[in-house]
Amino acid sequence: MSPMRPLLATAFLLAATPAFAQTPDLFGDYTVEGRNADGSAYSGDLTLTEGGTDIYGDWTIGSDSFRGVGRLEGRVLTLQWEDNAPPVVYVLMPDGTLHGTWGDGYALERAAPK
Template sequence: MRTRSSWLYAFVLATGVMGVQAQSLPGDYVVEGRDFDGKAYTGKLRITAAGPVFRLAYTEDRTLRGMGIQRGNQLFTAWGPNSKCTVSALEIKADGNLEGPWGDLERSALGSESLSKQAGAPGQVDGTYTSRGRTPDGESYDGVTTIEARGQVFKVNFKDNDGNQPGVAIRQGQSLAVAYGGSRCGVSVYTINADGTLAGPYADPRDNRLGTETIRRR
């Protein structure tokens, strides 16, 4: 099993955070994590601002990059080897529907998506949803999304006229972080603490377990 640090990843942060202002996030950080087997690893992370976007460069034995979205005091991230990886930062509504922004590695702009639940147990994320949204370029789309619990994670599939897009998701409270883009696009969701540290789980679509990371400023 390759560790979390062996994948490309980055953050796209969009708004202010409780206890941490967006302009304070750029800088150098130390990453401490444990992979799916509990093995510890460390690395270095640099966050730079680019308008509403924050790019990350992660360094261990080489430099890696990726993307993500900030909502409140949570940071939703996608990481992977190519620009096809996307992340959705979804809020789980009281009626069981899902709603939130999404973005990809190529652009700073965000799209949006609403998922209306059609089948599945009340109070559970698992089920079938009708999906409607807009791309970061403003084009509208619709399709069907299925979500299924697998171990500590959720397997997700979006289907429209262009085919299937598989993904992996993590639930944290009333939030669902989803990464699409194939077997090598993973997802993370961090809590941004008042002291500026970021901590939370990550998932890989090829495994049903969670790893964890804590990110501290150097």
Template sequence: MRQAKWGRRAVMGGLVAGLAMLAPPLAAQSISGGYRAEGRNPDGSAYRGTVTIREEGGMVYVSWRVGNQSYNGTGTRNGDIIWVDWGSNYPVVYVRMPSGELHGTWGNGTALERLIP
């Protein structure tokens, strides 16, 4: 009897897991809007700036303003992961956090950036 009970639990657990995989993904929350940027350059120096993000037609458009310099990039989004080509050899890669912040890395992982809504 003990084996049969354990076997049913395993089968039910497998069915629940399988059904969860078939469920459609939840709609991702929009990341469009203005952000305050805080980051660290590859050399370790800190910077601050502003960022505007616009999502349109499956594309992500990003404009950074840091000091007297402006940068623009375009990218894509897969759920909470955003990849942005901004003209460097390596993209900026952000992860959308539950708080709405975007935490990212650039410079092939040698630099960090946090975008705060």
């Protein structure tokens, strides 16, 4: 084995580290804007918190409150928010916003960090 291989591997890891460090922190408060499956618009708030290996989402939309639980896999956050309902599926964007769909793909939501 070449003595350069460990050095090259270390250099690669160090070069890759800043990209991971730039990933925004997922947990905290968000402002949400979306479209229901019927096309009507809504807005409100979302708070994401950590609970062991789970992630909890607490939405407040008008006078309604909803709670979901799920996991982050790569840049995809899936939150099951109601029994027997399709989950909310977000993609974590480089700027920290979450772009998502719910209602079996017929509804959309964008969550921006506060």
